[in-house]
Amino acid sequence: MSDNIKICPGFRFAGVHCGLKADLALDLALLLSDCPATAAAVFTENRFPAAPVVYGRRQLAAGEKIQAVLINSGNANACTGHQGIVDVATVAEVTAAALELPRAQVFISSTGVIGEPLPVTTILNGVELLTAELDEKRPEGESLARAARAIMTTDKTPKISGITVETGQGAITLTGIAKGAGMIHPNMATMLAYILTDAAVEAGIFKAMLKRVADKSFNRISVDGDMSTNDTVLALANGVSGCRLSDNADLEILENALLEMARDLAYMIVKDGEGATKVVEIAVSGAATPAAAEKICRAIANSALVKTAFFGQDANWGRIIAAVGYAGVELKPELVNISFDQVRVVSNGLRDPQYREAAGAAVLRKPEFSVKIDLQSGEDEFTILTSDLSHEYVSINADYRS
């Protein structure tokens, strides 16, 4: 945890152990704004949305401002039926009472095991610990780090990002925390991200902006249709900077800052993917349509055979070309070019005559590299970040109950 992370004014943080995780690990986080904040969220599209997702979606659809966010790890409150919804309401009610807020302004997230009843009493005890923690007045950076730790499941490191940018109305700050996800298809490990800013922005504009940002960041590290029951990205704008952003130039600055932060958190999630030893960018260009570029990108990024080759540091372009071929996109094999970073491997559908295995292998040994596919059939492109598939991935997921 760097001391240089920009912490957004007007927000306080706390993280405690309440008893959901073993070994006294932090398992309950609070993000608290000094005042009600404009809220925008993107939720999972899974047909079995977890209880906090059902509850939060209704809350945001009702146009509620949000002042407090309570997040527990260790239990997903998913597949828990009507009782799950009642439990979210109870937790929100008690948190609201403890913080002297309206219940409607308390947002709840959960991540962890599916299908177990939420241990409500344990969490309610945790809320008392959180309010006590707020009074302790730890250094801000430490409190933020504790909150980021408390939302982790199989993550190895907390994910925190902060930036300050100048707008026409003055400086604004954004601070974000996230928890990661298994990086493999299908991605069912929950992804949670919270981005907080002291800017003021109109709710409708903020919602549309967050959707666009999520599509270009969090949705380019995993497959939309493959979301977990609990995936949530929440953004809060509390306006304490006094900068009310409404003209196009200022809104563009905010959107770019949100995108930078979202990509930063998304990158951290891939880098800390379950068992990941590599971060690989898959970049498809020259496609006839955006959908074609995306399909090929995802076919490669989701291929277990490609990902095990990355782990094995094997410049196995045959597996990549096979994935291109089964992505369900009409293409001309004789036009396809493939490079690993700057090393051309395939030219016009055949092994490049200049290609030497040693050059490809050198790229694959790097911790981060790009696989570039040019279809030479149009102008459209798509990029996705993925990780490799390692022994540790199997160990984590054969043993961990998520």
Add this chain to the structure above:
Amino acid sequence: MSDNIKICPGFRFAGVHCGLKADLALDLALLLSDCPATAAAVFTENRFPAAPVVYGRRQLAAGEKIQAVLINSGNANACTGHQGIVDVATVAEVTAAALELPRAQVFISSTGVIGEPLPVTTILNGVELLTAELDEKRPEGESLARAARAIMTTDKTPKISGITVETGQGAITLTGIAKGAGMIHPNMATMLAYILTDAAVEAGIFKAMLKRVADKSFNRISVDGDMSTNDTVLALANGVSGCRLSDNADLEILENALLEMARDLAYMIVKDGEGATKVVEIAVSGAATPAAAEKICRAIANSALVKTAFFGQDANWGRIIAAVGYAGVELKPELVNISFDQVRVVSNGLRDPQYREAAGAAVLRKPEFSVKIDLQSGEDEFTILTSDLSHEYVSINADYRS
């Protein structure tokens, strides 16, 4: 290799080492009919079909009968451009000359590394060895087993099946060999299968029959769109039994026998899947449409998280329900039932009140079991066979160049 395998009359077999694989492993197989046989085939739908697939597809489209099949392992002759096609023709030409057949009646398959030129000279030397081997007159079962071994790549065991059935015209025999595939999504390891019979049947009928049979067998262990560059199922009917099958009852007997053999070989492929320790049947019922049943089936069967849980013998129904939820099918979560074999785990979208973890865990410890999902929303169903995702899978695919 059981001595009880039924060997189809009118076919001879040979397998030799010609130098494509290390350690003197068998790497070239010949299947030879006593007379030209009616042929039907199903090929990969990959957009980068390998040279022998391009060649074989043209050959069968031209209505050619087939008398000899030459199959090499160790090199896929895929992504080899025009030269690859020329190489197939050369190999077919030399094989035809050695066997004194028309070139058009020699069918060629390849499996192995993608993107390397086919070592034609090595294979041509192998053809001489094969003809010598035919003259050696080994026991038929041994010759068949050698052919089945020669087509293996990461397979641990040869896959051979044989049955005899009674038709209205007399008894017919079917003998099949196959090589397996990585059992994980996306399935790019090549699947090859050859089914030989001494029945006589009209070519058009035989082709339609094989397509239906493949859809209910080989295409229910891996995803159609995810085929490798080389996948091929070839069936030959040489008619030496004298049983010409043309009435509906006889054709139904043949189709059922083909299906039984195809399912038997498909089961062996899953059981010997790369690193597999479990064979799991995923059975979806009560779907509103056949497509909905299939989508959910494949979402579960292709989930790395579900498959690692199978490997970990973890009755992790949360991952299964999450996969049901992201399959892209409209459904009513509150109607979904899930069972592991006879153990009801989820009733109406919630953990069954009677379910005990120990009962689920006992099923998961079995080497073979079923996961049953009833959507209670219609009459349609789909079933697929899959395997688990183990450490050995990662080892095989991080190290093996396929």
